[in-house]
Amino acid sequence: MPNSNVTDLPAGFRYAARAAGIKKSGKPDLAMIVADRPAVCAGTFTTNRVVAAPVVLTRERIRSGLCQAILVNSGNANACTGKQGLADARRCAVLTAGALGIAEELVAVCSTGVIGVTLPMTCFETHVPELAKELSVDQVHAVAEAMRTTDAFPKIAARSVVIGGRDCRIVGLAKGAGMIHPNMATMLAFVMTDAAVDGSVAGALLSTAVERTFNRITVDRDTSTNDTVLLLASGAAGAPALVPDSPEGLSFAAALEAVLQDLAKMIVRDGEGATKLVRIQVDGAASETDALTVARSIATSALVKTAFFGADANWGRIIAAAGYAGVEIDPDRIRILFDDVPMVEKGLGLGAQQETRATEVLKKAEFTVTVELGLGSGSAWYHTSDLGYEYVRINADYRS
Amino acid sequence: MPNSNVTDLPAGFRYAARAAGIKKSGKPDLAMIVADRPAVCAGTFTTNRVVAAPVVLTRERIRSGLCQAILVNSGNANACTGKQGLADARRCAVLTAGALGIAEELVAVCSTGVIGVTLPMTCFETHVPELAKELSVDQVHAVAEAMRTTDAFPKIAARSVVIGGRDCRIVGLAKGAGMIHPNMATMLAFVMTDAAVDGSVAGALLSTAVERTFNRITVDRDTSTNDTVLLLASGAAGAPALVPDSPEGLSFAAALEAVLQDLAKMIVRDGEGATKLVRIQVDGAASETDALTVARSIATSALVKTAFFGADANWGRIIAAAGYAGVEIDPDRIRILFDDVPMVEKGLGLGAQQETRATEVLKKAEFTVTVELGLGSGSAWYHTSDLGYEYVRINADYRS
Numbered sequence: 001m002p003n004s005n006v007t008d009l010p011a012g013f014r015y016a017a018r019a020a021g022i023k024k025s026g027k028p029d030l031a032m033i034v035a036d037r038p039a040v041c042a043g044t045f046t047t048n049r050v051v052a053a054p055v056v057l058t059r060e061r062i063r064s065g066l067c068q069a070i071l072v073n074s075g076n077a078n079a080c081t082g083k084q085g086l087a088d089a090r091r092c093a094v095l096t097a098g099a100l101g102i103a104e105e106l107v108a109v110c111s112t113g114v115i116g117v118t119l120p121m122t123c124f125e126t127h128v129p130e131l132a133k134e135l136s137v138d139q140v141h142a143v144a145e146a147m148r149t150t151d152a153f154p155k156i157a158a159r160s161v162v163i164g165g166r167d168c169r170i171v172g173l174a175k176g177a178g179m180i181h182p183n184m185a186t187m188l189a190f191v192m193t194d195a196a197v198d199g200s201v202a203g204a205l206l207s208t209a210v211e212r213t214f215n216r217i218t219v220d221r222d223t224s225t226n227d228t229v230l231l232l233a234s235g236a237a238g239a240p241a242l243v244p245d246s247p248e249g250l251s252f253a254a255a256l257e258a259v260l261q262d263l264a265k266m267i268v269r270d271g272e273g274a275t276k277l278v279r280i281q282v283d284g285a286a287s288e289t290d291a292l293t294v295a296r297s298i299a300t301s302a303l304v305k306t307a308f309f310g311a312d313a314n315w316g317r318i319i320a321a322a323g324y325a326g327v328e329i330d331p332d333r334i335r336i337l338f339d340d341v342p343m344v345e346k347g348l349g350l351g352a353q354q355e356t357r358a359t360e361v362l363k364k365a366e367f368t369v370t371v372e373l374g375l376g377s378g379s380a381w382y383h384t385s386d387l388g389y390e391y392v393r394i395n396a397d398y399r400s
Numbered sequence: 401m402p403n404s405n406v407t408d409l410p411a412g413f414r415y416a417a418r419a420a421g422i423k424k425s426g427k428p429d430l431a432m433i434v435a436d437r438p439a440v441c442a443g444t445f446t447t448n449r450v451v452a453a454p455v456v457l458t459r460e461r462i463r464s465g466l467c468q469a470i471l472v473n474s475g476n477a478n479a480c481t482g483k484q485g486l487a488d489a490r491r492c493a494v495l496t497a498g499a500l501g502i503a504e505e506l507v508a509v510c511s512t513g514v515i516g517v518t519l520p521m522t523c524f525e526t527h528v529p530e531l532a533k534e535l536s537v538d539q540v541h542a543v544a545e546a547m548r549t550t551d552a553f554p555k556i557a558a559r560s561v562v563i564g565g566r567d568c569r570i571v572g573l574a575k576g577a578g579m580i581h582p583n584m585a586t587m588l589a590f591v592m593t594d595a596a597v598d599g600s601v602a603g604a605l606l607s608t609a610v611e612r613t614f615n616r617i618t619v620d621r622d623t624s625t626n627d628t629v630l631l632l633a634s635g636a637a638g639a640p641a642l643v644p645d646s647p648e649g650l651s652f653a654a655a656l657e658a659v660l661q662d663l664a665k666m667i668v669r670d671g672e673g674a675t676k677l678v679r680i681q682v683d684g685a686a687s688e689t690d691a692l693t694v695a696r697s698i699a700t701s702a703l704v705k706t707a708f709f710g711a712d713a714n715w716g717r718i719i720a721a722a723g724y725a726g727v728e729i730d731p732d733r734i735r736i737l738f739d740d741v742p743m744v745e746k747g748l749g750l751g752a753q754q755e756t757r758a759t760e761v762l763k764k765a766e767f768t769v770t771v772e773l774g775l776g777s778g779s780a781w782y783h784t785s786d787l788g789y790e791y792v793r794i795n796a797d798y799r800s
Binding site for chain 2: 047048049050051077079080081082114115116117225302314315316317319320322323324325326327328329331332346347348349389
């Protein structure tokens with residue numbers, strides 16, 4: 001289940017969080033993640049052409065490959081805020097650097113929340129110095145709390161691997177519930193590890209893991225202006241530098257992907273108003289790319305998602321969504337299963353008895369829809385949620 | 401308003417409709433449109449790779465350029481029904497041809513409704529011959545009624561133009577409420593005219609008009625397996641053959657587009673659970689293609705559509721949707737208006753007072769959002785609906 005109480009944390013990082021008055025609700029909204037010394041850093045960012053000020057700044061900063069502190073706020077995205085927004089993002093970095101006594105270039109800033117309103121800078125002026133004083137190795141959960149906007153629960157995941165005889169730990173924090181589509185819509189994730197990872201290796205590992213996790217989830221297909229995933233490696237576990245394709249390198253890559261996958265699934269499960277987490281598994285496509293295209297088309301269909309909400313084994317909508325994905329498919333070869341219950345063979349429904357069994361699967365909080373195309377060996381998956389009344393309620397009222 | 405009582409109908413066509421027992425509700429579900437003699441015919445069809453049996457058949461049939469009868473049923477889409485489905489569609493054509501005493505090749509068949517269930521052929525065996533006996537020039541409204549599935553109201557539009565001193569009339573019927581996205585998702589439309597139009601001219605006119613109307617509406621981005629638009633020209637008005645680029649030819653093209661636009665807007669207004677009809681107008685794009693891409697991206701954003709439902713002037717979501725459209729935009733040049741109320745200038749919000757005025761616009765049943773990109777002279781539009789609770793209710797429960 002989400003929110004597992006992660007205690008075995010990577011060495012070399014400290015955390016702090018506060019209620020700084022950015023959110024009207026008075027809930028925690030400002031947090032800091034600080035490495036004891038400059039950490040190796042890699043990042044992936046939104047593909048939206050409209051990029052929020054903190055993303056502009058952070059994307060530039062982490063090009064150096066080093067980062068020592070992340071300042072993150074919720075309640076205000078500092079997006080569509082023009083020159084003032086960029087100046088404010090810079091000021092946030094300056095404040096953080098000043099409070100920590102480190103170079104400004106080692107600070108990343110991230111914001112999430114309402115678009116189009118400038119940051120309330122007095123909140124930052126007042127609370128950033130206080131955060132710096134409160135840093136502690138055990139406040140990681142408080143940071144996850146302070147990152148929340150419409151999130152129903154904070155999101156933390158962790159794994160550990162042995163490298164060169166040393167325990168290396170990975171912990172990930174994420175926020176994101178609505179506006180989630182591939183290419184990382186209003187989603188922030190910070191991953192800390194005490195493994196020793198070179199800069200170029202960190203970038204490649206993160207890109208691969210993001211591609212297979214955060215880029216394969218959808219709640220509502222919208223892509224935000226602020227999405228950011230940052231990986232910080234402190235090396236504080238004292239293990240030798242990671243060798244990418246060695247057995248230990250592969251273990252680390254798998255552990256990193258597992259952390260991101262846990263977080264990605266939590267985000268879908270927490271999709272605004274979502275009651276179900278559904279894996280769309282497409283097998284037998286002509287290529288992996290085709291499989292991914294079909295999986296994405298099914299996962300993002302509003303009709304499929306409302307049918308999931310209604311526990312309706314409406315396989316016709318699944319076939320229709322596969323059909324308009326834009327890749328070659330042969331309807332007469334399609335096989336569809338809900339978990340292990342076959343519902344369609346050779347493009348034809350298997351009747352009322354199977355539908356009754358499939359409906360039981362659809363009532364579960366988590367299940368897999370497998371679509372076998374019978375054309376080749378390409379496989380891919382996508383995680384999606386159902387689409388229910390709560391999604392409408394939350395998003396129609398979000399700013400009021 | 402929709403449902404205007406159209407009386408001035410094109411000469412040369414007769415209509416009939418019945419409750420044939422295909423729908424469980426017992427409502428009208430089977431109809432016939434018959435030309436007095438073979439009419440010039442053109443059609444456009446779904447781009448879904450999974451194509452329903454009646455579409456396979458009709459697409460093939462109208463290649464001849466002639467059609468004399470359309471048999472249409474609601475309540476069952478005859479989609480994902482394999483070989484049996486194709487045999488059933490053929491049988492429907494044979495029954496119709498037999499009842500009318502015409503060649504089978506002159507019959508088009510169209511179906512809409514539930515996917516994955518074979519047609520209840522006894523309904524057709526019984527009622528097609530009766531329909532043929534009941535044909536009448538004044539039953540066009542009954543046909544529109546019988547085409548409905550989740551449609552809240554029947555959809556009819558009409559125009560007339562003078563060609564060579566003769567009044568030529570155009571009447572269009574449509575069904576469609578959910579699963580509406582460009583490329584004509586679960587949408588059927590039949591357009592009859594008594595103008596004299598050559599086959600190749602009819603095809604070009606129809607394609608152009610569909611591109612600017614039905615292909616620019618969205619309710620939920622899903623594209624169905626059954627979409628069909630058919631144009632039948634009887635020539636019964638006695639006017640000379642249409643000359644495409646002549647003044648009269650252009651008048652006819654405009655009238656045809658107006659009929660389709662009326663129907664397209666009725667479909668959006670009737671979008672499942674929709675309470676608003678919104679035109680997304682994008683101006684100042686680098687090209688018309690770019691403008692259309694941005695308009696589509698905004699029109700299909702679930703977050704934008706839920707904000708419309710909540711009368712929330714959330715311009716940040718509009719900019720974000722423009723940003724992920726995939727074309728070049730410069731956020732600092734963006735101007736946004738809700739009807740004539742400016743809300744954004746140079747990418748920045750204009751504050752609380754304008755927002756209050758914009759919110760009033762958003763409460764209207766029909767309004768325009770104009771997005772000026774400031775990059776060139778490319779313009780395009782898209783029609784969309786809001787996304788509310790009713791959409792979820794209807795689609796979660798559709799089959800139960």
